Amino acid sequence: MGPASHLSKPRLSLLIGSSIMLVGLLGLGFYLLHKTFQEQRADLDLSSKSPRVENEATFAMATMQGVIARMKEQERELTGLRRAAEQRERESTRISENIIREMPSGLMVFNRQGFITAANPAVRTLLGVDTWSRRRYPEILGADSSLATQIRECLETGKTTTRETIEYTTPRGDVRLLGMSLSSFHGPGGEVDGAVCLLSDLTETRQLQEQIRLKEHLAALGAMSAGIAHEFKNSLATISGYAQMLRDGKLSYSDHEFAERIVMEIRSLTRVVTDFLAVSKPLQLTASQVSPKEILLHSMEDLQRVADFQQVVLKFEGEFAPVEGDEVLLRQAFSNILRNACEAQCPQNDGGSIVIRGETFRRGGEDFLRILVSDAGKGILPTDRDKIFVPFFTTKPSGSGLGLALVQKIILSHGGLVTLESSSSQGTTFAMVLPLAHKF
Ligand SMILES: Nc1ncnc2c1ncn2[C@@H]1O[C@H](COP(=O)(O)OP(=O)(O)OP(=O)(O)O)[C@@H](O)[C@H]1O
Numbered sequence: 001m002g003p004a005s006h007l008s009k010p011r012l013s014l015l016i017g018s019s020i021m022l023v024g025l026l027g028l029g030f031y032l033l034h035k036t037f038q039e040q041r042a043d044l045d046l047s048s049k050s051p052r053v054e055n056e057a058t059f060a061m062a063t064m065q066g067v068i069a070r071m072k073e074q075e076r077e078l079t080g081l082r083r084a085a086e087q088r089e090r091e092s093t094r095i096s097e098n099i100i101r102e103m104p105s106g107l108m109v110f111n112r113q114g115f116i117t118a119a120n121p122a123v124r125t126l127l128g129v130d131t132w133s134r135r136r137y138p139e140i141l142g143a144d145s146s147l148a149t150q151i152r153e154c155l156e157t158g159k160t161t162t163r164e165t166i167e168y169t170t171p172r173g174d175v176r177l178l179g180m181s182l183s184s185f186h187g188p189g190g191e192v193d194g195a196v197c198l199l200s201d202l203t204e205t206r207q208l209q210e211q212i213r214l215k216e217h218l219a220a221l222g223a224m225s226a227g228i229a230h231e232f233k234n235s236l237a238t239i240s241g242y243a244q245m246l247r248d249g250k251l252s253y254s255d256h257e258f259a260e261r262i263v264m265e266i267r268s269l270t271r272v273v274t275d276f277l278a279v280s281k282p283l284q285l286t287a288s289q290v291s292p293k294e295i296l297l298h299s300m301e302d303l304q305r306v307a308d309f310q311q312v313v314l315k316f317e318g319e320f321a322p323v324e325g326d327e328v329l330l331r332q333a334f335s336n337i338l339r340n341a342c343e344a345q346c347p348q349n350d351g352g353s354i355v356i357r358g359e360t361f362r363r364g365g366e367d368f369l370r371i372l373v374s375d376a377g378k379g380i381l382p383t384d385r386d387k388i389f390v391p392f393f394t395t396k397p398s399g400s401g402l403g404l405a406l407v408q409k410i411i412l413s414h415g416g417l418v419t420l421e422s423s424s425s426q427g428t429t430f431a432m433v434l435p436l437a438h439k440f
C-alpha cells in the first residue's frame with residue numbers, strides 16, 4: 001500500500017489545496033519581484049546614460065563606473081577652477097605689490113605693539129630711514145615727533161586722521177612737510193590690531209605756493225606803485241603848471257587863487273599817501289565797545305560838510321548791536337562806503353537817500369552784526385565788480401581807487417568781512433559783517 005493509502009480523503013484534499021496555494025503565492029511573489037526590478041532598471045536607464053546591461057551585477061558595475069567617471073570629470077573641473085582662482089589671486093597680489101612699491105606716496109603698516117610690519121620704498125625716501133626690522137615707531141620716527149604722537153594716539157584709541165599736514169625732521173636734519181592720513185584696523189573682538197599710515201611729500205608744493213604768493217605780492221606792489229606814481233604825476237603836473245604861471249607873472253586871477261589850487265592838489269596828494277600807507281602797512285587796533293550806528297552818523301555828518309552831499313538822507317532800519325572795534329578806523333571805513341554811496345547818486349537833484357540796515361546773526365557759535373548800505377545810484381558794471389577792491393582801481397576822474405581797499409583792510413582787521421551784496425542800474429548794496437564777540 002502506497003503512502004496515500006494511509007491518508008484519509010479529506011486530509012488529502014487539504015494537502016493538495018495547500019500545495020496549490022503555496023505554488024500560487026510563490027508565483028505571485030516572483031512576479032512582483034520581477035516587476036519591481038524591471039521598474040528600477042527602467043528608472044536607472046532614464047536617469048543615466050550608462051550602457052544597457054545583461055544582468056544586474058554588470059548593470060550595477062556600469063552605473064558605478066558612470067558615477068566614478070562623472071566624479072572624476074567634476075574633480076578635473078574643480079582643479080581647473082582652483083588653479084584659475086590661484087592665478088587670479090597671484091596676479092592681483094602682484095599688481096597690488098607693484099602699485100605699493102612704485103607709488104610716490106609712502107605706506108607704512110604697524111602692528112598693535114607698534115612694530116613696523118611693512119613699508120614701501122617711498123617711505124624710506126620720505127622719512128630718510130633705511131632699516132625697519134624689529135624696530136618700533138618711536139625709535140625710528142623720534143618719540144616726540146608729531147608723526148609718532150599721531151601713531152601712538154591711533155594705536156591707543158583707534159583715532160583716524162585724514163590729510164593732516166605735519167612737519168617732520170629726517171635723521172639728517174632736513175625738514176619735510178608731510179601730508180598724512182592714518183587709520184586703524186581691528187581684530188575680531190573689535191580691538192585695535194594695528195594701523196596704516198599714508199604719507200605724501202608736500203615740501204615742494206609748499207615752496208611752490210610760497211613762490212606764487214611772493215609773485216602775487218610783487219605784482220600787487222607793482223600795481224600799487226604804478227597807481228601811486230600816476231596820482232603823483234597828475235598832481236605834480238597841476239602844481240607845476242600853477243607854479244610856472246606864478247613864476248612867469250602870467251596871472252589873470254589873483255595870486256591867492258593859484259596858491260589855493262596848489263594847496264588843494266597837495267591836500268589830495270597827502271590823502272593818497274595816507275590812504276596808501278593805511279592800505280599797505282599792518283593796522284594797530286585800539287579796540288573798545290563801540291556803537292556802529294553812532295559811528296555811521298558821525299561819518300555822515302563829516303561827509304555832509306561837503307556841499308554836494310548835504311541833501312543826502314540817511315535812513316536806518318533794523319537793529320545795531322554794539323561791536324568791539326577801533327572807533328577811528330571804523331569811522332574811516334564807514335566814511336569811504338558812505339562817500340561812494342553819495343558819489344554814486346550825487347547827480348540826483350534831491351541828493352538821494354542811503355538806507356542802512358543792521359541785523360545780528362549767529363554762525364559757528366559766534367554772534368555777528370551785518371550792516372547793509374544801499375544807495376539808489378547808477379550801480380557798478382558787471383565787468384568792474386571783481387576789481388573794485390583792488391587798490392587804485394577807480395572809474396572816477398578824481399578818485400584814487402584806494403577807498404574800498406582801505407575798507408576791506410579795516411574790516412578784515414576786525415575779524416569781519418566786506419562784500420558787494422548786489423548792484424544794478426537801480427542802486428548798489430555793500431554788506432559789512434563785524435563780530436560782536438571779542439575776536440580779532
Ligand atoms: N556805491 C557805489 N556805487 C557805484 N560804484 C561804486 C560804489 N562804490 C564803489 N564803486 C566803484 O568802485 C570803484 C572803487 O571804489 P573806491 O572807493 O575804492 O575808489 P574811488 O571811490 O574810485 O576813489 P577813492 O575812494 O579812493 O576816492 C569806484 O571808482 C566805483 O567805480
Ligand SMILES: [Mg+2]
Binds near residue numbers: 339340399402403
Ligand atoms: Mg571811494
